[in-house]
Amino acid sequence: MASVELxxxxxxxxxxxxxxxxxxxxxxxGALCVLVGPSGCGKSTLLRMIAGLESITGGTVRIDDxxxxxxxxxxxxxxxxxxxxxxxxxxxxxDNMAYGLRNRGMPKDQIDKRxxxxxxxxxxxxxxxxxxxxxxxxxxxxxxxxxxIVRNPKVFLFxxxxxxxxxxxxxxxxxxxxxxxxxxxxxxxxVTHDQLEAMTLADILVVMNAGAVEQIxxxxxxxxxPASTFVASFIGAPPMNLVHVTSDGNGLILNDGxxxxxxxxxVPGEGAVIGFxxxxxxxxxxEKSHAGGLVLELGILGVEPVGAESYVYGIVGGERVVVRVxxxxxxxxxxxLRVIIPREKLHLFGKDGKRLxx
Amino acid sequence: xxxxxxxxxxxKLLPYLLLAPQLAITIIFFxxxxxxxxxxSVLREDPFGLATQFVGLGNFKRVLNDPNYLNxxxxxxxxxxxxxxxxxxxxLLLAVMADKVVRGKGIYRTLLIWPYAVAPAIAGMLWxxxxxxxxxxxxxxIRSTGYNWDPLLDSGQxxxxxxxxxxxxxxxxxFLFFVAGLQSIPKSLIEAAAIDGAGENKRFWTIIFPLxxxxxxFLLVVNTVYAFFDTFGIIHAVTGGGPGKATETLVxxxxxxxxxxxxxxxxxxxxxILMVIVxxxxxxxxxxxxxxxxxx
Numbered sequence: 001m002a003s004v005e006l007x008x009x010x011x012x013x014x015x016x017x018x019x020x021x022x023x024x025x026x027x028x029x030g031a032l033c034v035l036v037g038p039s040g041c042g043k044s045t046l047l048r049m050i051a052g053l054e055s056i057t058g059g060t061v062r063i064d065d066x067x068x069x070x071x072x073x074x075x076x077x078x079x080x081x082x083x084x085x086x087x088x089x090x091x092x093x094x095d096n097m098a099y100g101l102r103n104r105g106m107p108k109d110q111i112d113k114r115x116x117x118x119x120x121x122x123x124x125x126x127x128x129x130x131x132x133x134x135x136x137x138x139x140x141x142x143x144x145x146x147x148x149i150v151r152n153p154k155v156f157l158f159x160x161x162x163x164x165x166x167x168x169x170x171x172x173x174x175x176x177x178x179x180x181x182x183x184x185x186x187x188x189x190x191v192t193h194d195q196l197e198a199m200t201l202a203d204i205l206v207v208m209n210a211g212a213v214e215q216i217x218x219x220x221x222x223x224x225x226p227a228s229t230f231v232a233s234f235i236g237a238p239p240m241n242l243v244h245v246t247s248d249g250n251g252l253i254l255n256d257g258x259x260x261x262x263x264x265x266x267v268p269g270e271g272a273v274i275g276f277x278x279x280x281x282x283x284x285x286x287e288k289s290h291a292g293g294l295v296l297e298l299g300i301l302g303v304e305p306v307g308a309e310s311y312v313y314g315i316v317g318g319e320r321v322v323v324r325v326x327x328x329x330x331x332x333x334x335x336x337l338r339v340i341i342p343r344e345k346l347h348l349f350g351k352d353g354k355r356l357x358x
Numbered sequence: 359x360x361x362x363x364x365x366x367x368x369x370k371l372l373p374y375l376l377l378a379p380q381l382a383i384t385i386i387f388f389x390x391x392x393x394x395x396x397x398x399s400v401l402r403e404d405p406f407g408l409a410t411q412f413v414g415l416g417n418f419k420r421v422l423n424d425p426n427y428l429n430x431x432x433x434x435x436x437x438x439x440x441x442x443x444x445x446x447x448x449x450l451l452l453a454v455m456a457d458k459v460v461r462g463k464g465i466y467r468t469l470l471i472w473p474y475a476v477a478p479a480i481a482g483m484l485w486x487x488x489x490x491x492x493x494x495x496x497x498x499x500i501r502s503t504g505y506n507w508d509p510l511l512d513s514g515q516x517x518x519x520x521x522x523x524x525x526x527x528x529x530x531x532x533f534l535f536f537v538a539g540l541q542s543i544p545k546s547l548i549e550a551a552a553i554d555g556a557g558e559n560k561r562f563w564t565i566i567f568p569l570x571x572x573x574x575x576f577l578l579v580v581n582t583v584y585a586f587f588d589t590f591g592i593i594h595a596v597t598g599g600g601p602g603k604a605t606e607t608l609v610x611x612x613x614x615x616x617x618x619x620x621x622x623x624x625x626x627x628x629x630x631i632l633m634v635i636v637x638x639x640x641x642x643x644x645x646x647x648x649x650x651x652x653x654x
Contacts, residue, residue, distance in 0.1 A: 053549050074555040086546035090568045099564075100554035147554075 002064030002077075002154035002187055003029045004050065009059035011045050011211075019045045021211040022059065027204060030185045032178070036198035037208035037234070044159060046208075047191045051157050052076050064154055074103075079148035080157040083164060085140045087132040093119075093143050094128040100151050118150040121180070138169045145177070149184065156181070156188040162197065174200060195235050199223065207231045229353040232275050238311060240347065241278060241321040246271040252294075254317025260296065268350060275347035278311070278324040281339040294341040298323070300331050312337065392633065398626030405620075417627035426603060427611065427628070434607040437521060438585035445525040446577055449532030450570075454562070456533075457540045467537060474530035478588065482595025485523040509597065513604030516597045520605050523596055524589040532577050539573035540566070579643050586636055608632050 004027040011020040020042040027033045035043040048054040050061055052073035060067050068076045079100075087096050094115055101111045119125045122142045132140055141161065148156055161177070162170045178201055181188050192198055198205055199219045207214045207222065207230075215227040219235075226232035232240040245252040245260075247267035252260050252274075274294070282293070298314030298321065310329040314321050314337060323339055331337055348357040367373050402413045421427050456466045473481070488496045491508045500507040509515040543566060551561045567574075590609050593599060599606035599614060606614065609632060616625030 051549075051553065053552070073549070073553045078553065080550070080553050082546045082550060084544065084546055086544065086550040088547060088551075088565060090571075099551070099556075103555035103560065147550075151554075 003027060003062075004033070004155055004187055004189065005060075005062040005065075006046075006050070007060045007062070009046065009049060009061060010057045011042070011049060011054065012057045019211055020049070023208075023213050025204075025206055025213070025216060027187055027189065029187055031203040032181050032188045032190060032201055033204045033206060034190045034192060034198045034202035035206045035208055036192055036195060037214075039193060040210075041208045042211040043191045043193075043208050047157055047159055047189055050155070050189060051078055051080050076155075077153050078155045078157055079151050079153040080159065081141075081144045081148050081161045083160040085132075085144040085161075085164075087140055087143055087147075089132050091131070092128065093124060093130055093132070093135070093146075096132070096143055097146050097150050100147065114150045114152075115146075118146045121149070122146045137165050138173065141165065141173055145180065149180070149186075154187065156186050158188065158190040158192075160192055161190075162192070163194070170197075177201065195237065199235065205235075207234060209234075225355070225358070226275075226347065227355050229273055229275065229349045232347060232349070236277060238278050238322045238324070240275045241319075242273050242275050242349070243317055243319050243321065244271065244273055245317075254319075256318040258317050260294065265294070265346075265348070267348070268356075270351050272351065272356065273349040273353070274341075275349060276321075276341045276345060278322040280345035281323050281341060283323065283325060283337065283339055293343050294346060296321075296339050296341065298337045298339060300333055300335045300337055302333050303329050303331055305329070395626045395629045395633075398622055399630045401626075402623045413623070417623040418631070421624050421627045421631070429603055430606050430608055430611045433517075433603070433605060434586065434609075437517065437524070437589075437605070437607055438582060440517075440521045441524045441528070441585040441589065442578065442581035444521065445528040445581055446532050446574070448525070449529045449577075450536050450574075452529070453533050453536035453540055454566075456537060467533075470533050471530045473527060474534070476527065478527060478591030479595050481527045482523055482592040485519065485526070485592075486596050489519055509601075511601055513601055516601055516605050520589070520593050520596050523592045524585065527592065528581060528584055532581065535573050535577055536570065539570045543569050575643070579640055582639055582643070583636060586632070608635075 004025075006023055006025045009020060009023045010018070012018050023042075023046060025033065035046060037043050045054055049056050050063075052068065052071060052075075056069050060069055062068065063076055063078070088099065091099065097115045097118060098111050101114060106114075115128075116125070119128055122145060124139070124142055124146055127135060127139060127143075132143065135143065141164075144161070158177070162173055165173060174197055177190075190197075190201060192201075202219045204216065205219045205222050206216050209230050215222055215231045222231060223235055226235060226240070229242055233242060244255050245267060247253070247269070248259075252265070252267060254260065276294075296316050298312075298316050301313045301315055301320070304311040304313070305328060309327065310325045312323040312325055312329050312331050314323065323337070325331075346357070347355065350356050399417055400412060400414060401410045402417065403410045452470055456463065456470065459466055476484070486494075488494050489500075489507070489509060491497050491501070491510055497507050506512075507515065509519045547565060547569070548561060551565045556564060586607075587609055589607070590613065593605055593607060593610050594613075597605045599610045608628065612625050612628045612632065615621045615628065
């Protein structure tokens with residue numbers, strides 16, 4: 001049980017390539033923190049720095065109120081689950097799980113007890129005599145988890161642990177990881193590029209981009225109030241629609257010159273980006289019921305029915321937008337569709353991508 | 359699976375035609391000489407080569423009762439075990455070190471692979487020039503420390519010298535395979551072991567070495583065969599089998615008895631025995647050692 005604190009953590013490769021640019025994150029004891037971002041954003045590097053597999057160029061990493069910058073991975077009392085599981089192929093499942101305990105000189109009977117307990121928890125008992133190559137992907141994943149939990153570490157680190165599994169198994173394992181983490185109450189850091197995994201698992205969500213933190217917060221807070229256009233387009237599926245606008249004093253002008261009425265919406269002179277979630281749009285609603293709402297006229301490019309809902313792809317002001325409609329949509333390609341963005345669902349970002357309204 | 363992806367040729371003759379060059383080489387350079395040796399081994403020729411006589415297993419009986427032959431067998435065992443062990447151990451050490459180098463990895467590797475391109479006889483000459491007691495540069499250094507270095511008279515030193523020369527020549531080859539073997543071990547396994555609290559030494563012996571087993575096994579077979587057969591040139595150049603018969607290995611004795619002493623029947627019998635030994639050794643290695651090998 002431990003807290004994890006990153007203060008101004010930096011990583012520079014060679015002399016100039018800055019992979020992580022001054023990251024500050026505080027993770028409370030028992031919380032699950034998810035680092036999410038596109039590939040190359042520095043999230044894995046950051047995780048490896050916490051693990052001690054990568055040197056820290058600047059700043060401090062503290063685990064349980066102890067600075068661990070100069071400690072080796074073994075001395076930090078962490079356990080890591082790798083993307084490719086990193087199971088020792090020449091050892092049986094039992095030995096894979098016992099390896100870390102043996103290295104720490106634990107008595108045999110105690111090792112046996114711990115391994116069997118962990119195997120029980122993860123339903124691996126019948127597989128203890130198998131070798132990793134005789135296991136399925138999900139079972140290997142479980143063994144990797146087992147290897148982490150037998151050690152009873154202060155912190156769990158997960159490096160995209162589900163990305164090698166098929167979609168169905170991934171959903172199932174996601175729930176299992178969440179439950180296990182809750183049950184054990186071990187502070188965890190979880191890296192993923194999958195926003196759905198990030199949203200569902202996180203207690204604290206950290207959205208990273210180009211080596212820096214874009215936003216930290218509870219998943220739903222981030223979803224409801226993205227701090228930048230990057231976060232807005234990364235969190236949520238389909239992502240938030242973003243439309244560039246400028247203002248001429250009494251209305252908004254879209255990229256292609258179309259004017260739309262917008263009362264009481266203050267847009268800076270150099271222009272702005274308005275954002276709205278596909279699910280927040282009101283289709284064919286009465287204009288008057290949404291005073292101050294923004295009315296858009298979409299040219300429909302296509303409709304994708306996915307069962308419970310349909311995605312209507314349209315174009316407005318030369319930019320593509322998506323509308324999420326419950327059930328079937330009556331719209332056809334080539335039609336036009338009037339949608340209203342309720343005032344309170346409208347996100348406004350500056351030209352630099354930073355959020356303007358609150 | 360295999361049968362469904364099998365290539366079928368429209369022409370019945372074509373596959374045989376494509377195999378022909380390889381078959382021809384194997385037949386001309388292996389089966390034919392081997393059959394000649396087997397034939398020769400049951401014959402006895404008179405000193406002038408005018409008459410041959412069938413003697414059955416007579417040659418074999420004589421060879422196996424010859425104390426010189428038994429001595430040669432012992433020399434071969436010592437020489438092969440020492441050569442294979444030293445060549446593999448040093449190559450593994452170098453490969454592990456080269457794997458750790460960050461800058462100039464390629465240069466180190468290239469330089470370490472070079473000795474493999476040196477012909478055995480030339481390698482032998484190099485070692486001879488370096489360690490010849492009367493003119494060798496390094497021999498001079500050794501003698502200047504007060505140690506009586508004389509591989510021309512001391513059989514133990516002669517053995518050390520040929521083993522060193524033979525092992526040195528094979529290190530490059532082993533190095534190449536160990537480097538490739540090390541590269542195929544996923545980095546994350548080493549990292550996982552580090553997190554699991556294994557120190558560098560422990561990581562090597564519990565993770566890296568077992569995972570290198572397929573490579574090590576393959577090299578064991580190759581090195582044994584090398585020590586048995588391919589070291590002829592080195593021994594011939596460095597010691598000529600001497601002093602006395604201290605470095606006369608089986609293959610060297612085959613040559614000596616056949617081409618120097620012209621006892622063709624005995625020589626042929628010896629080469630047949632040698633063939634049987636190597637076939638047996640390889641079979642044993644595959645049967646027993648391979649069981650303990652993990653193919654990832």
